[in-house]
Amino acid sequence: MxxxxxxxxxxxxxxxxxxxxxxxxxxxxxxxxxxxxNSAHFSVLTDAGADQGRExxxxxxxxxxxFAQLFRKTKRHLPQPLDVIALRSDEEYLRVAPLRQGRPISxxxxxxxxxxxxxxxxxxxxxxxxxxxxxxxxxxxLNFNYPPTQDWFDEGFAQYFSSLRLGDNLAQIGGDPMQNxxxxxxxxxxxxxxxxxxxxxVELLDRPWLPMADLFIVRHDSSGYPPIFxxxxxxxxxxxxxxxxxSETGTYFGLVEIQKLPVEQAxxxxxxxxxxxxxxxxxxxxxxxxxxxxPAKPGPWNAASSASPAYQFPSILExxxxxxxxLDVTEAQARAxxxxxxxxxxxxxxxAEGELRTVISDPKTDNAIAHRGLAWAHLERKEFDQSSEExxxxxxxxxxxxxxRYYMALVKFKAAQSTRNPIQGVSNMIQDLVAVVDWDxxxxxxxxxLAMGRLEGGGVHAATDSIRVAIQLSxxxxxxxxxxxxxxxxGKKWDDATALLERLKSSVNPQIAEAARKSLADLPTLKKYGxxxxxxxxxAPAAASTIPKLPPSSAEKVDEDSSSDQNGVNPAEPxxxxxxxxxxKGKLASVDCSQRPAATLTVRSAARTFKLRTNNYNxxxxxxxxxxxxxxxxxxxxxNYKAGGKADGDLVSVEVQ
Numbered sequence: 001m002x003x004x005x006x007x008x009x010x011x012x013x014x015x016x017x018x019x020x021x022x023x024x025x026x027x028x029x030x031x032x033x034x035x036x037x038n039s040a041h042f043s044v045l046t047d048a049g050a051d052q053g054r055e056x057x058x059x060x061x062x063x064x065x066x067f068a069q070l071f072r073k074t075k076r077h078l079p080q081p082l083d084v085i086a087l088r089s090d091e092e093y094l095r096v097a098p099l100r101q102g103r104p105i106s107x108x109x110x111x112x113x114x115x116x117x118x119x120x121x122x123x124x125x126x127x128x129x130x131x132x133x134x135x136x137x138x139x140x141x142l143n144f145n146y147p148p149t150q151d152w153f154d155e156g157f158a159q160y161f162s163s164l165r166l167g168d169n170l171a172q173i174g175g176d177p178m179q180n181x182x183x184x185x186x187x188x189x190x191x192x193x194x195x196x197x198x199x200x201x202v203e204l205l206d207r208p209w210l211p212m213a214d215l216f217i218v219r220h221d222s223s224g225y226p227p228i229f230x231x232x233x234x235x236x237x238x239x240x241x242x243x244x245x246x247s248e249t250g251t252y253f254g255l256v257e258i259q260k261l262p263v264e265q266a267x268x269x270x271x272x273x274x275x276x277x278x279x280x281x282x283x284x285x286x287x288x289x290x291x292x293x294x295p296a297k298p299g300p301w302n303a304a305s306s307a308s309p310a311y312q313f314p315s316i317l318e319x320x321x322x323x324x325x326x327l328d329v330t331e332a333q334a335r336a337x338x339x340x341x342x343x344x345x346x347x348x349x350x351x352a353e354g355e356l357r358t359v360i361s362d363p364k365t366d367n368a369i370a371h372r373g374l375a376w377a378h379l380e381r382k383e384f385d386q387s388s389e390e391x392x393x394x395x396x397x398x399x400x401x402x403x404x405r406y407y408m409a410l411v412k413f414k415a416a417q418s419t420r421n422p423i424q425g426v427s428n429m430i431q432d433l434v435a436v437v438d439w440d441x442x443x444x445x446x447x448x449x450l451a452m453g454r455l456e457g458g459g460v461h462a463a464t465d466s467i468r469v470a471i472q473l474s475x476x477x478x479x480x481x482x483x484x485x486x487x488x489x490x491g492k493k494w495d496d497a498t499a500l501l502e503r504l505k506s507s508v509n510p511q512i513a514e515a516a517r518k519s520l521a522d523l524p525t526l527k528k529y530g531x532x533x534x535x536x537x538x539x540a541p542a543a544a545s546t547i548p549k550l551p552p553s554s555a556e557k558v559d560e561d562s563s564s565d566q567n568g569v570n571p572a573e574p575x576x577x578x579x580x581x582x583x584x585k586g587k588l589a590s591v592d593c594s595q596r597p598a599a600t601l602t603v604r605s606a607a608r609t610f611k612l613r614t615n616n617y618n619x620x621x622x623x624x625x626x627x628x629x630x631x632x633x634x635x636x637x638x639x640n641y642k643a644g645g646k647a648d649g650d651l652v653s654v655e656v657q
Contacts, residue, residue: 034334036327041078045337048088048124050326056086056122058322059130060137062166065317066173067141070161070241075626077144079444079473081117085341086124093123096338099347111136112344116376116410116445119341128166135162135177144444147623148476149253152215152229156237159201159230171313174238176200204231205286212236212279213263216256219508238309239285245271250623250655251585251638258621258640258653259581269583332365340373353377360393368398375407384415402439405432406446413449422456429453444473448480451487460491468619475621478504478512485519489526498523579642581652584610588637588656593617593630601651603639612641614651623655632656 037044037053042060046053068076087093097104098112108126111133112119118140122129138161142154163177178200204227210218215232218225240249252270255261264275271278289309329337336359342352352373359370371394378387388411394404409432416423423429433450437443451466464487470480482504488497497519504516586605593599599617603610614620617628623638636657641649 034329034331036329037324038327039322039324042082042084044084044086045329045334046086046088046124047092047334048086052088052124053086053326054322054324056084056124056130057324059166060084060120061322062171062317063130063134063137063161063164064141066164066171066313067138067145067161069313069316071146071246072624073145073626076141077442077473078140079144079442079470080114080140081440081443082120082140083117083337083341084120084122085338086122088124090123090125093121093125096121096342096348098345107132109133111140112341114344116406119344121341130166131162131164134164135159138162143476144474146475147250147253147621148257150216150256151218151220151225152233152236153249153253155225155230156233156235159234160237160241166316169316169318171316172310173313174242174310176202176309177234201231201234204228205235209279209283211275212267212282213275216263216267235286236282239282242311243285247624247655247657254623254638254640254653254655255583259583330367332359333367333369335359335365336367336369336373340369340376343373343377349377366397368394368401368404371397372401372404372407375411379407379411379414382414382418384411384418387411402436406436406443409433409436409446409449409453413452416456423453426453426456430457442473444470444477444480447473448477448483452483455487455490460487463487464491468616472618478507478509482512482515485516489519489523494523494527581640582643582649583638583640584612585638586610586636588632588635591630591632599628599630601637601639601654603637608647610641611648612639612651613648620651621653623653625654625656628654 034045034047035050035053037046037050037057039057039061041064042057044053044057044060046056064076068074085096087096093108094104098110099105108123108129109132110121112121113136120133120137122133126132135158138158139154142157159177160173163175164171164173165175207228209215209232210226210228215229215236218229240246248270252266255266255269256263261269267273267275267278273281335355339352339355339359342348343356345352356370356373356377360366360374371390375387375390375394378384378390388408391404391408391411394401395408398404409429412423412425412429430450430453433446433453436446437450440446447466447470451463451470454466455463464484467480467484467487471477471484474480481500485497485500485504488494488500501516501520501523505513505520507513507516584603584605586603589602589604589609591599591601597616597618598613600611600613603612617630620628622628638655638657640652642652643649
């Protein structure tokens with residue numbers, strides 16, 4: 001049951017923080033014993049004992065499993081490592097909690113995002129502290145396991161998932177996520193729960209709704225989202241999941257994201273009703289749900305009602321089924337691990353660096369974790385030499401630490417970006433990254449850096465293989481798509497690169513869009529002279545590598561010589577593929593993979609049969625399936641393609657139903 005002390009937690013936190021924020025002395029006379037609990041997909045550092053540590057890791061595994069059930073996925077990726085720290089006392093938690101208006105947050109858990117890894121930190125003195133990070137955890141899973149969508153889908157699912165309640169063998173989802181939390185809850189962007197702020201999403205939905213077409217085009221900006229956006233996105237997702245409409249939703253996104261249809265037309269085509277009718281359908285669904293106090297009224301779900309908004313999972317991964325191992329962690333390693341997390345928080349950075357220096361000042365406590373934490377801090381300040389020195393010492397202390405090797409590669413990568421010079425020591429960088437991806441094959445950023453390192457070394461084909469793995473692991477990362485375009489340019493795949501850059505030039509990320517437009521403008525020069533113009537500091541993208549001059553291989557030289565006519569005149573340059581993307585719904589009869597990785601799909605629609613191909617099924621955009629299968633047969637599909645003739649063409653995307 002909820003802790004009674006939470007309503008006055010803010011005052012308690014501020015008083016405790018004043019006396020303990022900068023203290024490294026433990027509150028208990030006996031030093032806590034730190035351990036690391038490892039499950040199949042998560043690792044938890046804790047001083048709360050094995051039982052509570054196992055419970056924390058079980059909840060994370062259960063959330064991951066429920067996400068898979070909701071989206072019917074057999075594979076789930078977390079291509080950014082996730083470190084979990086679970087603390088046994090309020091006092092310890094206060095020393096690391098983020099500050100809001102000078103005070104620690106009241107929620108008993110927080111999510112800390114980073115480019116290299118993410119952190120979850122929990123206060124285990126609170127019941128169900130994992131619920132404080134369920135929204136961010138949902139977005140993390142969605143970001144890496146679902147194709148790009150519009151803002152309403154992501155936020156609606158995050159709010160829906162944050163209503164999750166877990167027991168050892170029971171899970172319920174679908175209630176109002178703002179209700180029945182024993183800590184202060186605010187919508188994202190709100191600084192505090194003011195007296196006139198909505199206390200539930202149901203309450204917000206009693207206010208006027210945004211027209212559905214307007215909701216679907218809302219984009220995040222500096223002012224954030226209006227409150228009704230969160231509530232309306234939540235109830236739309238509630239409707240789609242409860243009514244098994246994810247297939248139609250995937251079709252909708254194919255129409256708006258790939259075919260660029262207007263929202264109202266895409267809704268009509270995907271759902272079979274107008275945008276206004278869709279809005280009314282969702283409203284009727286909302287009012288049909290029975291909340292405590294009557295239909296569409298604020299309150300927790302009424303689980304006894306046949307029209308309850310709550311869904312109880314028929315089966316979940318039970319806590320007792322989660323296998324785990326326990327490893328002892330020294331006090332010095334635990335202190336360094338906490339400080340390595342804290343150094344990523346501006347309000348705690350100075351404190352954290354001081355703690356790391358204290359750890360390394362004593363030969364008895366010196367460890368690789370502390371040095372790599374200081375290396376990260378130097379790297380953030382672009383102090384590349386100091387960062388390298390710390391990593392060299394870390395390597396001496398623990399040459400098997402994959403994080404040390406990753407950061408050694410990252411220093412070289414960032415230094416080259418900062419100076420706009422070639423990567424220094426690219427061979428060593430590649431060796432380090434190969435070791436990192438052997439340790440964690442799902443580490444998308446390591447694959448991305450490996451791709452750019454291989455490109456720098458002249459290995460276009462190897463670079464292509466690496467960047468495609470990164471894209472497969474993180475399909476929404478547009479920087480990876482931009483890097484693929486740059487690799488295609490280096491490999492003289494003009495059409496492929498042009499198609500990607502045309503898509504990226506309209507990105508909502510201004511840096512990506514600017515870089516894509518510049519690459520398109522530079523394309524004629526690249527084709528003519530074989531090198532890109534040197535980038536200026538104001539125009540080069542922050543995270544993209546410049547393309548080195550790549551002399552043609554002997555095979556390429558033969559091809560170039562044979563492509564000229566007898567008068568020495570080169571043929572016309574290839575024309576970008578400007579064919580219109582077409583839509584087809586039918587049944588997949590068979591898949592021919594005899595020319596791997598190329599594949600040809602035989603799709604029957606009405607009385608017609610289509611032969612649709614892809615040059616590389618590993619890079620084909622898929623919806624409703626985790627990976628392409630050459631064994632598919634007799635499956636309903638929705639495809640987007642570019643016509644070759646009347647009954648053949650080139651695939652753009654495939655949705656398997």
